[in-house]
Amino acid sequence: xxxxxxxxxxxxxxxxxxxxxxxxxxxxxxxxxxxxxxxxxxxxxxxxxxxxxxxxxxxxxxxxxxxxxxxxxxxxxxxxxxxxxxxxxxxxxxxxxxxxxxxxxxxxxxxxxxxxxxxxxxxxxxxxxxxxxxxxxxxxxxxxxxxxxxxxxxxxxxxxxxxxxxxxxxxxxxxxxxx
Numbered sequence: 469x470x471x472x473x474x475x476x477x478x479x480x481x482x483x484x485x486x487x488x489x490x491x492x493x494x495x496x497x498x499x500x501x502x503x504x505x506x507x508x509x510x511x512x513x514x515x516x517x518x519x520x521x522x523x524x525x526x527x528x529x530x531x532x533x534x535x536x537x538x539x540x541x542x543x544x545x546x547x548x549x550x551x552x553x554x555x556x557x558x559x560x561x562x563x564x565x566x567x568x569x570x571x572x573x574x575x576x577x578x579x580x581x582x583x584x585x586x587x588x589x590x591x592x593x594x595x596x597x598x599x600x601x602x603x604x605x606x607x608x609x610x611x612x613x614x615x616x617x618x619x620x621x622x623x624x625x626x627x628x629x630x631x632x633x634x635x636x637x638x639x640x641x642x643x644x645x646x647x
Contacts, residue, residue, distance in 0.1 A: 475609065477514075477518060478515070478518055479514055481511050481514040481518070482515075484511040484514075485511035485512060485514075485515065488504045488508040488511060489508050491504035491507075492504045492505050492508060494562075498539070499544060500546055502537060502540045502541050502544060503537075505537055506533050506537040509528060509529070509532040509533035509536070509537065510529065510533050512531045512532075513525040513526075513528035513533065514527055516528060517538060522607075523607045523610055527607065538563040538639075542641070546644045551617060573631075576598075
């Protein structure tokens with residue numbers, strides 16, 4: 469992608485990302501906030517595409533924009549949260565949340581800008597492709613890291629995460645069913 473188009477795409481995606489994040493926090497109807505959460509996840513996957521991390525972008529869309537958003541919407545519908553018009557009770561305390569958010573955001577910006585790891589040369593670009601195209605790209609490299617029996621792999625943490633998700637799903641079914 470040429471640099472001019474990439475910069476314009478980044479700014480468009482960044483505006484959508486920040487706007488949808490603000491909508492998630494500020495909207496009073498929780499169903500609308502959950503739908504803007506899906507837009508947020510989609511915009512985040514667009515940032516990953518711009519960083520040449522296509523696999524992470526696809527996973528972001530499939531898992532977060534698809535599964536997590538649907539799970540949140542089902543939780544809202546099962547708990548009768550969509551029927552209430554009261555909305556988020558904490559939205560009335562914006563006067564307290566605004567200065568805390570500004571202080572926290574300023575601290576994060578200061579920490580990132582003053583970090584020696586974040587400083588790059590003016591012409592530097594971000595390339596997340598750790599393996600070259602002769603080895604099959606980043607997806608093959610991630611697959612080898614996850615499932616390779618010959619070197620250290622992430623099979624055990626991957627399986628532990630799947631068991632935790634299974635327990636959470638069973639817990640949600642137990643809580644959601646009627647007695």
